[in-house]
Amino acid sequence: KNLQLTEDDWRKILRQGGVKAVLEKKKEIKEQEKKQPVLIAVIGQTGSGKSTLIRRLLGYQPNDPNGPAIGKSVEECTTTSKEYHKPDTGLVYIDLPGIGSTTASCSFKSPTEQEEYATRFRLQTIDYFLLVSQNKFNDQENLLAEYITQKLNKKFSFVQTKMDALREEYGNQIIEENEGFQAVKNMVRTDIQNKLGRSNAERIFLVFNRVIKVEQNGQQE
Numbered sequence: 457k458n459l460q461l462t463e464d465d466w467r468k469i470l471r472q473g474g475v476k477a478v479l480e481k482k483k484e485i486k487e488q489e490k491k492q493p494v495l496i497a498v499i500g501q502t503g504s505g506k507s508t509l510i511r512r513l514l515g516y517q518p519n520d521p522n523g524p525a526i527g528k529s530v531e532e533c534t535t536t537s538k539e540y541h542k543p544d545t546g547l548v549y550i551d552l553p554g555i556g557s558t559t560a561s562c563s564f565k566s567p568t569e570q571e572e573y574a575t576r577f578r579l580q581t582i583d584y585f586l587l588v589s590q591n592k593f594n595d596q597e598n599l600l601a602e603y604i605t606q607k608l609n610k611k612f613s614f615v616q617t618k619m620d621a622l623r624e625e626y627g628n629q630i631i632e633e634n635e636g637f638q639a640v641k642n643m644v645r646t647d648i649q650n651k652l653g654r655s656n657a658e659r660i661f662l663v664f665n666r667v668i669k670v671e672q673n674g675q676q677e
């Protein structure tokens with residue numbers, strides 16, 4: 457982030473202080489870069505599991521009130537954007553209200569709505585995006601992927617959440633560590649890649665973030 461010196465700057469440093477000065481300057485820049493926060497926006501439709509993902513990435517225990525709140529089912533939960541700093545990393549995850557949330561009035565259908573959303577949550581200032589989806593893929597994710605890559609000129613990774621819920625489509629192998637497991641995962645990846653088309657995701661992550669609650673009678677949900 458603008459810490460790069462020009463070729464002339466480097467020549468000057470070399471002339472004045474020799475190789476040692478150059479190496480020292482390089483080290484200094486590296487240190488500075490480490491201190492620069494990297495803003496990662498977690499974006500996607502309401503109820504897709506964005507807040508759950510942030511809780512997992514930052515290691516919040518299930519009942520820690522400092523982590524982002526999670527919706528009860530598919531209800532709209534997050535209504536304002538909030539930053540979560542990952543200690544000792546410079547990584548800042550931004551939990552955004554879901555697209556499609558009516559409480560937070562976040563719609564992304566028309567270009568005007570896209571611009572409104574982008575301005576409201578300052579998407580121009582974001583360094584990287586995690587595009588979260590629970591439905592494998594649909595038009596909304598396509599719009600978002602296109603917006604991130606074409607309009608904002610940024611990169612993103614695609615996060616497929618609720619893999620456990622894709623059982624109907626892919627069968628039990630989706631959650632069982634058997635021979636079919638890897639094949640099914642590859643299938644899901646290929647499906648996502650195909651649907652993304654030219655808005656290429658840097659990486660595709662498949663996650664199982666089901667919160668397991670132990671009920672009072674001892675049964676797990």
Ligand SMILES: Nc1nc2c(ncn2[C@@H]2O[C@H](COP(=O)(O)OP(=O)(O)OP(=O)(O)O)[C@@H](O)[C@H]2O)c(=O)[nH]1
Pocket residue numbers: 500501502503504505506507508509525526527528529530531532533534535552553554555557617618619620621663664665666667
């Ligand atoms: N089965 C299953 N449920 C999940 C998974 N990840 C999240 N959920 C559930 O999905 C619901 C919504 O999760 P949230 O993390 O609140 O979703 P969100 O994207 O932050 O929603 P908004 O804040 O409304 O945009 C909650 O009931 C979660 O427990 C998963 O991997 N598997």
Ligand SMILES: [Mg+2]
Pocket residue numbers: 506507508524525526527533534551552553554
């Ligand atoms: Mg949320």
